[in-house]
Amino acid sequence: MNAKDVLNATLDTSSMVLNKYLEDLSDADLMKRPGEGCNHIAWQLGHLINSEKHLLEAVGADSGVELPAGFAEKHSKESVGDDDPAHFCSKQEYLDLFDKVHAATKAALEKLTEADLEQPGPEYFRSMFPTVGNVYVLIATHSMMHAGQLVPLRRALGKPVVI
Template identity: 60%
Template sequence: MGHAMKAQDALRATAATSKMVVTKYCEDLSDQELLTRPAAGCNHLAWQLGHLISSEHQLLESVCPGAAPELPDGFAERHSKEATASDDASQFCGTAEYLELLSRVQDATVAALDKLSDADLDQPGPEHMRPMFSTVGDIFVLIATHPMMHAGQFVPVRRALGKPIVI
């Protein structure tokens, strides 16, 4: 018989599901198609992917300093709130690079999670996050679910581009 599921197992499975959904929604999109906005006032998919990567990087660093892989120079700035209006393709990455960076950051998150005990997950989270995410474990829940907060925006883009249903 297998072992009883622990919090780390549930977080790992949730993160893997989020990664699978985002990857399926993006892997057949061209670099140019990533610059499509799901609706007026929404961020294009390239920005959203970069936001997910830089957010996970920053959140992981906030609870496990030194655990996140280095991102390309200027990556976080090119995917900041100040950059949401930009449609300049030269400021964004291509599909393959985003998916590779996403995978690298998510692998680092899982590696960091695997080193944490239940007691570690119960430790207080970063002070500025505590009103909503009070513990380290809560930060890992946010990391694991954040891609799903954005995934629904990928569907209207896929429909508008005539892409097949993948999930």
Template identity: 60%
Template sequence: MNAQTTIEQTYGFSQMVLKSYIGDLTDAELLHRPGEGCNHIAWQLGHLISSECSLLDSVAPGNSIELPDGFAEKHSKENAGSDDPADFATKDEYLALFEKLQAASLGALASLSDEDLEKPAPEFLQSMCPNVGAVFVLISTHVMMHVGQFVPVRRKLGKPVVI
């Protein structure tokens, strides 16, 4: 197995966990916060999408997707405290963006050689990701940094264990 295949499978696993955790949540339930001072699921979904677009553009310029107008701003740190449903997308809209972004990220990854993956990452990422391959590892695992926060919301709502 090569690096691209490993990253692709990791990406797929992360998306499977994400979809399992939000599959039975309503749009309104996405606005529940796992605890005081925590970001609600809708904001986190948008943050994940916006971040992936930025990361992908940093290592594969022109390969990311176009986000709806104002999407990145509504999911910025400055808007993390908003509980206004009008600021956020629906679950189906988030999932559609994830699907388009997955195709873009995996397409960009497939176009790179092992030598491309070993090239230095953009300077602003090098403290965490020394090379392009590590940026794709971050893209494939970033979701997993957040989905654990979805479980307390599921428990509060009386949702079943899905994994």
């Protein structure tokens, strides 16, 4: 297994976990906040999608994914307090966009060589993610960082353990 295989496996695992946690949640459930000071799940999903697209493009890959008009703004740090469901997508829309961006990430990764992964990452991120490979690790694990917030919400909603 080489680095690209590991990154692909991590992308797949992260996606599987996120999908398992979301599979029985409703659109209304996505507007709930897992705890005080947490962002609701709809915002988090948009953040994950927007971030993956941005990171992919930051390492020089063309994602080829066009997000709906205003999507980035609706999922920005400035919008974290917005609880109006009309400003957010349905669960299916988020899942479709997530899949498109994830497919673009996997396609971009496929084109890279091992040497490409060792190239410097974006300058503004280099202190934490010094190489292109490190940025792909972030992309592959970012949804897992947020998945932990879904568990307390699932418990509060009386949802079963899925993993």
